[in-house]
Amino acid sequence: MGLKDRLKRGLSRSRAALNEIFYMGGEVDDAFWDDLEDTLVMGDMGAEVAISVTDDLREQAARENLTRAGQLREALARRIASEFATAERDPFSDLPSVVLFVGINGAGKTTTVGKLANVARRAGTRTLIGGADTFRAAAIEQLDVWGQRSGVEVVTRTRGADPASVCYDVIERAEKDDAQLVLIDTAGRLHTSPELMRELEKVVKVTRKRSGMPVSVVLVIDATTGQNGLNQAKEFNDALDLDGVIVTKLDGTAKGGIAVQISHELALPILRVGVGEGVDDLQSFDALEFSRALVGENEGK
Numbered sequence: 001m002g003l004k005d006r007l008k009r010g011l012s013r014s015r016a017a018l019n020e021i022f023y024m025g026g027e028v029d030d031a032f033w034d035d036l037e038d039t040l041v042m043g044d045m046g047a048e049v050a051i052s053v054t055d056d057l058r059e060q061a062a063r064e065n066l067t068r069a070g071q072l073r074e075a076l077a078r079r080i081a082s083e084f085a086t087a088e089r090d091p092f093s094d095l096p097s098v099v100l101f102v103g104i105n106g107a108g109k110t111t112t113v114g115k116l117a118n119v120a121r122r123a124g125t126r127t128l129i130g131g132a133d134t135f136r137a138a139a140i141e142q143l144d145v146w147g148q149r150s151g152v153e154v155v156t157r158t159r160g161a162d163p164a165s166v167c168y169d170v171i172e173r174a175e176k177d178d179a180q181l182v183l184i185d186t187a188g189r190l191h192t193s194p195e196l197m198r199e200l201e202k203v204v205k206v207t208r209k210r211s212g213m214p215v216s217v218v219l220v221i222d223a224t225t226g227q228n229g230l231n232q233a234k235e236f237n238d239a240l241d242l243d244g245v246i247v248t249k250l251d252g253t254a255k256g257g258i259a260v261q262i263s264h265e266l267a268l269p270i271l272r273v274g275v276g277e278g279v280d281d282l283q284s285f286d287a288l289e290f291s292r293a294l295v296g297e298n299e300g301k
């Protein structure tokens with residue numbers, strides 16, 4: 001299956017409601033505009049974005065005399081795409097680069113690190129994995145499995161070790177091995193715990209201070225957490241000044257619009273999206289491709 005098809009398949013649940021209001025041949029009337037706005041809100045795009053997208057599209061329809069719903073699909077995708085913040089640099093391809101992955105428990109950090117390491121190694125990039133999740137023994141084992149699978153070395157310490165000193169070790173090793181890409185997994189934590197957030201601030205500070213390579217802090221968010229995901233993003237961004245976001249599990253939700261809202265409200269780029277559990281299901285992010293997959297295309301296209 002091609003990448004585009006995987007993205008489309010992954011977003012099929014999010015697309016279902018919009019598909020319904022865009023059924024072929026539908027008239028563009030007041031009910032259509034109400035339905036469109038409601039559907040965008042229900043898909044977790046947020047009221048502000050939903051209203052401004054609908055208003056703009058409505059003006060465009062009047063200006064260009066578009067009367068059938070199907071005629072508006074591509075325009076809607078383009079309008080939604082314009083809501084995403086754009087990335088100044090991609091920390092996974094603009095090398096050298098150190099990336100710290102943060103997020104709440106179970107968001108998909110370890111899996112994401114593993115998938116990215118696998119892809120980087122296959123592309124011939126000298127890659128190193130850092131295991132700063134010393135809280136859970138299983139997390140260290142899980143990273144080791146990904147390391148073995150992809151042939152990437154994992155630098156970590158035993159359970160209970162200070163995560164900031166693990167980062168120190170990782171950077172030291174990266175310099176010695178002349179690594180180009182360093183991916184560091186951190187322990188999952190609730191954004192509502194000030195103590196854990198402070199610990200994470202220390203991890204980021206130590207890594208930034210010690211590393212001669214640019215350091216990015218990337219938040220991994222599980223899309224199925226919906227509006228809670230937006231709150232998490234705000235808390236993490238306030239504490240750590242994030243560089244970007246990876247949204248996972250978009251295949252498990254009808255609320256894929258949350259990616260639009262997070263990127264727009266926090267002015268943070270989406271760096272990758274997860275649309276399934278396979279290695280190829282962690283995809284590069286293209287705002288227009290993503291928006292098209294969210295909105296759907298007319299039949300026969």
Ligand SMILES: Nc1nc2c(ncn2[C@@H]2O[C@H](COP(=O)(O)OP(=O)(O)OP(=O)(O)O)[C@@H](O)[C@H]2O)c(=O)[nH]1
Nearest residue numbers: 105106107108109110111188248249274275276277
């Ligand atoms: N369906 C689906 N599952 C995913 C995706 N990304 C990750 N997962 C699954 O989510 C689960 C949790 O992923 P982990 O990588 O262990 O999460 P974590 O953030 O490292 O968790 P902690 O170590 O507890 O902080 C795993 O079963 C993954 O396979 C995705 O895009 N789609």
